[in-house]
Amino acid sequence: MRIREARVIVTSPGRNFVTLKIVTDEGVYGIGDATLNGREKAVASYLEDHVCPLLIGRDARRIEDIWQLLYRGAYWRRGPVTMRAIAAVDVALWDIKGKAMGAPLYDLLGGKSRDGVTVYGHANGRDIAETTDAVARYIDLGYHAIRAQSGVPGLDKPYGVSKDKHVYEPADAALASETIWSTPEYLRHTPRLFDALRTSFGEAPLLLHDAHHRLTPQEAAKLAKSLEPYDLFWLEDPTPAENQESFQLIRQHSTTPLAVGEVFNTLWDCKDLIQNQLIDYIRATIVGAGGITHLRRIADFAAVWQVRTGCHGATDLSPVTMGAALHFQSWVPNFGIQEYMPHSAETDAVFPHHYSFADGMLHPGDAPGHGVDIDEALAATYPYTPRQLPIARLRDGSMWNW
Incomplete structure (x- = not known):
């Protein structure tokens, strides 16, 4: 079961979400979440420009190997952008495996x-x-x-x-x-x-x-x-x-x-x-x-x-x-x-x-899988809307942790 397609869907039905959809050559697909509140476009770009091209042609069943590829192979490890991109791939692959086996994810x-x-x-x-x-x-x-x-x-x-x-x-x-x-x-x-x-x-x-x-x-x-x-x-x-x-x-x-x-x-x-x-x-x-x-x-x-x-x-x-x-x-x-x-x-x-x-x-x-899908036609009616988290200051104006 080879990965035929990997694409990013950014939608904002009340707030912004970044979703990765992976499709195999057998027609089975899975979706994963890559949302990073207030920095959504950074993860979308990381996926589109660096991760998705690496996935095409790989065996979707080899979840562990792909995880190690995206973590160790990047050299620049960790961080919220990298790890959310990896998470989206990982969850989509688990979703595919569950669907292919006809089993809910918890059984896997x-x-x-x-x-x-x-x-x-x-x-x-x-x-x-x-x-x-x-x-x-x-x-x-x-x-x-x-x-x-x-x-x-x-x-x-x-x-x-x-x-x-x-x-x-x-x-x-x-x-x-x-x-x-x-x-x-x-x-x-x-x-x-x-x-x-x-x-x-x-x-x-x-x-x-x-x-x-x-x-x-x-x-x-x-x-x-x-x-x-x-x-x-x-x-x-x-x-x-x-x-x-x-x-x-x-x-x-x-x-x-x-x-x-x-x-x-x-x-x-x-x-x-x-x-x-x-x-x-x-x-x-x-x-x-x-x-x-x-x-x-x-x-x-x-x-x-x-x-x-x-x-x-x-x-x-x-x-x-x-x-x-x-x-x-x-x-x-x-x-x-x-x-x-x-x-x-x-x-x-x-x-x-x-x-x-x-x-x-x-x-x-x-x-089968994680039990969540995406309505792409409806998602397309909610375009990305820039939103950021607040910041906090003390009474004297000093920056603080929000």
């Missing part, structure tokens, strides 16, 4: 380890009262795990608070918009949020929170310790993880579980965090970390150290990645949880899929 990995994939939703509001109402709505929808974010008094655009209560898309302008951040105000406010939530809902809901790389290690330790009474499922991205040793300081002060990794590209980004047991959940994604082939290596390594998966699942990943992730998470032994932000109706129409939500869990469906 070894079969299901669970009956459904527990997911968490995103509750947010302009203040604690609005966030409390949003958590209640998610509980009514059947969610057992909920991430809670709230507006912070004195900050106009805090992270994680959406104007649209159903779809959160932070990439909001052709040129990056600017927001103001204040760590002291955030540190005072956040424990109050979770105190209110536990008072309202008791101990049953699994509550999560995302600090979004905004804190120094010492500040992160202070927040993690202050949240201990509220028994969070995890505190996400408490501090930037370029310096993996910085998580030691947080661990010294708190038992609040830590999750990190949505910006990681390879095992090397999280090796020390995992083997030193400085985190509890690894959030690397299929699209961000080189596809199923490489994420499986990360998960297997993490299992040795009792670290569980918690894949990023925001709307900046297309339904293709969500479908593939659900097959992966149905199989992976050391599963933790899956983030779930529903896409817009326009996106769902462009990417018809077999996965579904019920009782706090997503189910991948039993279609």
Whole structure:
């Protein structure tokens, strides 16, 4: 089964997505996601100019060999552009293999380890009262795990608070918009949020929170310790993880579980965090970390150290990645949880899929491959629209981590 065609489809049904479609000489095709929020065209160019020409004529069944070709053969390894391009190829090839064998992707990995994939939703509001109402709505929808974010008094655009209560898309302008951040105000406010939530809902809901790389290690330790009474499922991205040793300081002060990794590209980004047991959940994604082939290596390594998966699942990943992730998470032994932000109706129409939500869990469906397709005619009606993520500054104008 030889690769006859490999082409890139860029579409924007409410937000931008980059999709790779690989077609074999037997007529079987697969699709993979290569979206990099705010830098989509960079990955599209990398695929079109450098990767797609390498694929033509190769045996589509040799997934591992092609992965190694694109990783080792490039010499310039790693990085978000390279690894998302590799991920798109990898997922498309797994999709082809599943279709050719008439089997859902989870069966190719070894079969299901669970009956459904527990997911968490995103509750947010302009203040604690609005966030409390949003958590209640998610509980009514059947969610057992909920991430809670709230507006912070004195900050106009805090992270994680959406104007649209159903779809959160932070990439909001052709040129990056600017927001103001204040760590002291955030540190005072956040424990109050979770105190209110536990008072309202008791101990049953699994509550999560995302600090979004905004804190120094010492500040992160202070927040993690202050949240201990509220028994969070995890505190996400408490501090930037370029310096993996910085998580030691947080661990010294708190038992609040830590999750990190949505910006990681390879095992090397999280090796020390995992083997030193400085985190509890690894959030690397299929699209961000080189596809199923490489994420499986990360998960297997993490299992040795009792670290569980918690894949990023925001709307900046297309339904293709969500479908593939659900097959992966149905199989992976050391599963933790899956983030779930529903896409817009326009996106769902462009990417018809077999996965579904019920009782706090997503189910991948039993279609061969990963169960997600693309309506190319409909996709063509949504042209690329330049959008970038915001940036953050402190009150004195200093650049900060968004």
